[in-house]
């Protein structure tokens with residue numbers, strides 16, 4: 145009896161080890177399948193836009209005209225952030241500090257190589273991929289919106305996680321407030337500051353009449369990239385209103401420099417963008433659900449333009465929480481299913 149018992153335990157242990165291996169193998173297989181289902185965003189082979197050159201192993205820089213530089217970060221996956229350095233006779237205006245990655249990938253090291261002028265920084269909006277090193281920017285001019293002013297004490301404004309789409313909330317030291325539509329003078333170069341909502345509430349667009357160009361932030365950028373992430377406070381109706389305003393006010397003699405991908409987008413592309421947004425609003429676009437690195441995303445696509453929205457809606461944080469819960473539920477169900485199957489097979493044996 146004792147002997148039999150020992151033998152029985154031995155068999156169970158072996159079975160248990162076998163089953164455990166099976167469970168692990170199935171888990172790995174599921175992860176592999178989920179991964180291959182997940183949509184691989186088109187891989188960029190770091191294309192350079194015309195006139196751009198690598199200035200180190202991270203940034204590319206090119207001149208848009210005699211007094212304007214575009215500084216891109218092609219290696220940041222599909223983000224391909226592009227920030228702008230706008231020079232006047234007295235001041236330089238840096239529009240966005242980009243994605244950055246660490247202290248040594250700081251756009252100021254590039255800016256200092258280009259100009260000796262005092263630099264002021266403005267932001268197209270406060271999402272994390274445009275405000276690298278924001279806490280250390282010396283002279284920051286912010287768009288003067290009441291809800292931002294109200295939160296500012298002693299010139300310090302703590303950004304919210306909703307504004308940055310990040311878990312951290314950095315503090316900006318505000319040197320100057322610029323009213324919407326105000327014209328700032330960099331010295332023989334006047335720049336108008338617009339507040340064009342849609343992507344975010346504080347979304348800022350700069351207009352340079354001297355070289356007939358607009359700096360459009362994430363309101364409108366290179367359609368080669370993942371177009372608009374309609375998440376959180378991004379609103380299609382507001383985007384449509386803002387696009388209509390620009391189309392009415394400017395024409396095809398202007399170029400549009402967005403905050404991702406290639407600068408110098410055309411007025412024609414802006415018009416195409418507007419009609420795309422309208423199709424989205426009218427629900428006349430086909431959609432598909434993709435599993436991406438940020439969870440399930442609904443993708444709407446037409447004529448090379450696309451909008452992605454989080455499939456369950458809500459903020460990035462909600463999305464993350466739902467993804468984790470969903471992942472856990474799938475995992476538990478999978479384990480229960482496998483264990484049941486193994487038990488049943490053992491019974492049959």
Ligand SMILES: [Zn+2]
Nearest residue numbers: 271273274362
């Ligand atoms: Zn962005």
